[in-house]
Amino acid sequence: MDLESKLSEIGKNLRSSLIRELLKYASVPGSISFGGGVPDPETFPRHELAEIAKEVIEKDYKYTLQYNTTEGDDELAKQMVKLLEKAYGITGIERENLLFTTGSQQALDLIARIFLDKDSICIAEFPVYLGAASAFRINFPKFETIPLQDDGMDVDYLEKKLKELDEKGLVNQVKFIYTVPNFHNPAGVTMSLEKRKRLIELAEKYDILILEDDPYGMLRFEGENLPSLYKLAGPDRVVLLNTFSKILTPGLRLGIIIGRADIVRKATLAKQAADLCSPSLNQRIAARYLERYDLFEQLKPGIELYRKKKNTMIKALEENFSDIPGAKWVNPQGGLFVWMTLPEGFDTMDMFEIAKEKKIYYIPGQAFTVDDSVSTSMRLSFCLPPEEKIIEGVKRLKEVVVEYGKKKGLI
């Protein structure tokens, strides 16, 4: 059978992500990987979760081993309302404003399904979170990307873009503006309060929804918390996505959509078609965990671990790269990533061949573009390697950059 001729448009367009391909190399013995954007397993509260899992399987089996409603566990919803108040100061959340999803990834997919058509325009940041871009692509919208600066999205550029689209009569086709305001994946930057307010003003002016994806907000290791867009603008303007992946464990696959009841309702109907419901067992485990433990207290050692690793990476970058003019990196206040940019002429994808030889892995910036364009940047994740490996890895990275730079006549 000729598979290609049978496939749908979507099926034909599916391709393995660059990240997936590149991460295959990271298991080579002796390699050091700054590639994987996954939490450190030592931060998972495995004993607590194991105890709760046994208990809820044995005692709550009529719930945990059964089908569940599409909306998800009411007990988890109760805990979530408390958590949203504590983490963001968000109040007034009712059950109808919440939908539990199979990770935030499903939330992104559901949002794409209910908002985007072929002629829709989707505004995202550049660089963009790859998972979001792949989810939005499902309905083949057009992308407009807004560059990120050290204090978040370039809102002047956004304003110019929206004005342009308005003049062309296209602004109604813009369905939402997708942003990761805190400790961006991959760019590491955080949107300033001033920019948050301007983004909301622009969204209000042109009547566009903001999709706020905040998996890292609770993983701040420096600086002051900033109010979420949802808190600032409310459910008429913002849909907030959250997840337990970075603050508890990604293995539970638990995400959440927080938004206006009618939007949540549509997403619920889309979820029904996708998977009926998220696993009852996982939701109840998370509910009991939040009931019994103070998540913020539990997060402290993990945040401290990430803070140390981040500082180690930044120090190593300063020590190794200050003699490469034009090389720069973002020093994040939280999250899991450092974004490094090399001088003009570098192509971090092309450079990956040398990185492979030296057994040091990163994610080339090209993976975070919507059009596969060449990039001088790369994402360096500090969350998995121990500190001595971070130091050794940055040394290897320097060798890679020097070798590539000399080969191409760039340094």
Ligand SMILES: *Cc1c(COP(=O)(O)O)cnc(C)c1O
């Ligand atoms: C990790 C991450 C997520 C979380 O995805 P899950 O499906 O919940 O594991 C969402 N958005 C961004 C930007 C991320 O980095």
